Amino acid sequence: MDRAMVREEIQHALDQLPVDHREAFILKYVEDMSYEEMAELTGAGVSALKMRVKRSCDRLQELLEGVVR
């Protein structure tokens, strides 16, 4: 599976997350923001954002098992 196909699978998995979870994951890992910056941007609390990121990671690991190692 080449990178483009993996990327497509990842995009598909991200689409299955709730919007606020997907937003938190992308801001944290793709945009490389700190939780404080994310809180300022989204208006959500830091602890809530941490929880969203944690749940996003758990869900993505389930969805992308065997795709991303």
Added chain:
Amino acid sequence: MSHEKDSAADSDAFAQRIASFLQDPVQLDSDFETRVMAAIEKENKGIPLERGEAFPTRDARQQDIRRRPSRNWWLREHRMTFSPLAMTALAIGFAAIVSLATAVVTLGIQGREAGAFPPQRVAAISSGQRPATPGRTAGLRSSRDTVYIMRFAIAAGAARSVSVVGDFNGWAKHATPLSPVGHHGVWVVEVPLPPGRYEYAFIVDGKQWVPDPLAIQRADDFDTHSSVVTLGS
């Protein structure tokens, strides 16, 4: 604890790997720019952009920034949905609060107008020290709900007992006894009475009929003298 740390580290590493795929530069096809410009012109109401013209203009960008939703939760638009049952409950609750507030205000105004909050002590008249005259008391504002505290007092230093009788207690000899106050032979009792005209007298030692010497007196058909006091107008 160590297991949790390992798990968190694994999760973080996994997320980093996913992010690395998402951070790959996207290869655009050759006509991407043409399609984007066509979409922008369509958004700009069909007016084609001049070559080199900045789009959107600075004013348009500023207007766009002003239209953006605020980060402040209170200033952003929110969409809320309610079930019909919840809406009905809210409406009933609101109506109940409004009705209750209206009732409280109305009752408060009526109560104040009707004198529902009578003062504890409207009039204090000492018949033994100050004469109770109609002129004195007639000026006091009163209503049906007003209660006067009538203080009966008499100087009877040698007495063993004193009571007051009148039409307010059915002329009962033992109904309203006076108590000695201080060391000067003054006997006092306070009786709550509604407004009206009252006749009364003192009974000293259970047998001696004594009209109030400082109050208005009247004589009955048998020439027995009683005192008269009028409370209220």
